[in-house]
Amino acid sequence: MISSNSKVILEVRNLSASVAGIEILKGINLTVRSGEVHAIMGPNGSGKSTFSKVLAGHPGYTVTGGEVLFEGQNLLELPPEERARNGVFLAFQYPIEIPGVSNSAFLRLTYNTQQAHRGGEELDPLEFNDFIQEKCKIVEMDPSFLDRSVNEGFSGGEKKRNEILQMAVLDPRLAILDETDSGLDIDALRIVASGVNKLMTPDNAVIMVTHYQRLLNYITPDFVHVMRRGRIIKTGGKELALELETRGYDWVDDEHQSAADAHGRASAAGPEHAGAEADAHGSASAAGAGRAGAASV
Amino acid sequence: MKAPDVRDEYLASLAPDTNPLAGPGPDWLNALRAEAAACVNSLPYPTTHDEEWRFTDFGLLRKTAFASAAADISPEVSLADIAPFVLPESEKSRLVFVNGIYAPHLSVCAGLPQGVVMSNLAAGLSSHDAVIRAHLAQQLDFHNEAFAALNTSHIRDGALVLIAKDTACPAPIHLLFIATGATANTPQASYPRCLVIAEAGSTCALIEDYVCLSPGVYFTDAVSEITIGENASVEHTRLQRESHSAFHMAYGVAALARGSNYVAHNIAFGARISRHDLRITQNGEAAQCTLNGLALISGRQIADTHTVMDHAKPNGQSTQLHKCIADGGAHAVFNGKIFVRKDAQHTNAAQQSRNLLLSNKARIDTKPQLEIFADDVKCAHGATVSQLETEEMFYLNSRGLTTLTARNLLIYAFAEEIVDRIPVPSLIKQLSKTLSEQILEHT
Secondary structure, eight states: OOOOTEEEEEEEEEEEEEEEEEEEEEEEEEEEEOEEEEEEOOOSSSSSHHHHHHTTTTTOOOOEEEEEEEEEOOOOOOOOOHHHHEEEEEEEEOOOOOEEEEHHHHHHHHHHHHHHHTTOOOOOOOHHHHHHHHHHHHHOOOGGGGSEEETTTOOOOHHHHHHHHHHHOOOSSSSEETTTTTTTHHHHHHHHHHHHHHHOOTTTTEEEESSOOOGGGTSOOSEEEEEEETTTEEEOOOHHHHHHHHOSSSSHHHHHHHHHHHHOOOOOSHHHHHHHHHHHHHHHHHHHHSSTTOSSO | OOOOHHHHHHHHHHSSOOOOGOOOOOHHHHHHHHHHHHHHHSSSSOOTTSGTTTOOTHHHHHHHHOEEGGGGGGGOHHHHGGGGGGGGGTTTEEEETTEEOOOOOOOEOOOOOOEEEEHHHHHHHOOOHHHHHHTTTSOOOOOTOOHHHHHHHHHOEEEEEOOTTTTTOOOOEEEEEEOOOOBTTTOHHHOOOOEEEEEEEEEEEEEEEEEEOOOOOOOEEEEEEEEETTTOEEEEEEEEEOOOOEEEEEEEEEEEEEOOOOEEEEEEEEOOOOEEEEEEEESSOEEEEEEEEEEOOOOOOOOEEEEEEOOOSTTOOOEEEEEEEETTTTTTEEEEEEEEEEOOOOOOOEEEEEEEEESSSSSEEEEEEEEEOOOOOEEEEEEEHHHHHHHHHHHHHHTTOOHHHHHHHHHHHHHHHHHOOOHHHHHHHHHHHHHHHHHHHHH
């Protein structure tokens, strides 16, 4: 499915971002081509969710540097709704509940909004009903959920399935799944993962943000990136995830630290210092190589 | 020199150009009117210095000169005029009042089962004098509430609904109160009155609807009294969709007998300044009450709702959810009192006040009050005031919806939760449309 000739969907160059004046992302580089599945892993607080939200355009985060090209277009200058209409989809870790709005009405509203944007055909409620019944099968969702208010009273697993149902309806070019595995039991995990697999085509791509290997047992990543302190510090294939599962994250950090030291920087020890040094290294190498740490260069 | 008394100002403003005592009807009714008129002339009128009125300044009202609507100056209103408010479910069970005066040509009561009486009060007096006399103004505290006294002193006509023992009224009863705005450029004051008696074991759905045909300044001073017999059940939807320049003052009282059930949906969209005082008393054991409320206002509107849920007997239940949405420079007020009397053991009462502020200048004051004198009860209350949340907006934006669409969807959803509970489908549809329009108008 993947070839070096695949079209680049997402190009992230030296992206940094802050929230409430605190810098969280400190120079992210990532290239995603069509047909690829990328997993971004890392411990809590490493900036994974921030990265997802920055890509989707969350207003609470300020991009302080770098650029993001989505199919060649500057993504950062677009408001979140235009990013979505252009084909960026974020599956939320904590989807919100909208009491009073039925799931089917909401799905139809978003579908028709996107169709209008793409010049496609909008569907009336009857046509949409047929369309959505098919999509429900992808995530094994009981159609009775369509009559319920959006996410209201849904279990964790149902909410995540509903997110993937929205993904199925909106047919994005790039889907970012923010900890879609959290709060799922093993059956729900299998259903959600199988849904994502069914939606994968050679023309789209997925970025999965996750803590654990277990989701990757069901969705095989082409690339695994380890994120730490706001930067991707290691990239590998699917076997890297297995290694992380057995060895944890610290060894990656140590390895990265050694590389930074070898780069000729001061070798003052201590985790706090290590972070600061890694930053210096990151920006230096980014300035030089442009896409250090990029996945598929 | 003494500053002009607030009462004098009100009396000057609302000075009836017709003598309220000269109304038709039996002696006991004339005596009641006279008693109320005495209260009108002696009771203090509320100002913002009164704790119960501190947020609702009716000052503007007493600066306007009103004429009392009288039958002979009631303007011609046609069926076509009221078409937008007609409910198919109540096509044969509708009483219409224009500026508080009964309009027989717009009203229909046909095919109702024996045991259901719906008529205007004046006509009802000839056939049901005793039952009217036994209930009219009996629950209402007009000796202490000036506007209730004012209404009572003006009783000329009104809506009468009687549901006999063990009778189920098959269609919702639509009581439509139409304001025509100013007549001959004079702001009108009208005094609508409803008397509803649901005898033991009966059931009915009631829609009390205040609408206007044209925008303008006018004053509605309404009183509704509902008596619910043992094991009877009444579902009461009250809509206040007056002109945005109008004043609306309303008292509602409901008395619940043993095992009875009262469900109320109170919706307020209209009026420049509105106030709704609602008092429900559980006079019998194991009575149940559900109160849903919604105020959606903008501009310089004020909507004040004061409710009293009085649990006087054991094993009663009450559930209340009141929502206010305020945009622009609007001001919504909710004051919800729950009393659990000494005898009312095993009462289960829950009240929620949830509020949405849409602009920096809008204001919402909410005050839940619980007074419990019994020791074995379950009572809960909660109040929240919030703005649209960034996370909610972002979620919808991330699905491709514009900020405006997302905002409207969230406001609509917040309001719809209450509207959806109304038991009349065509009314839900009508109100949902109004909601959408009103929300769009605000943006």
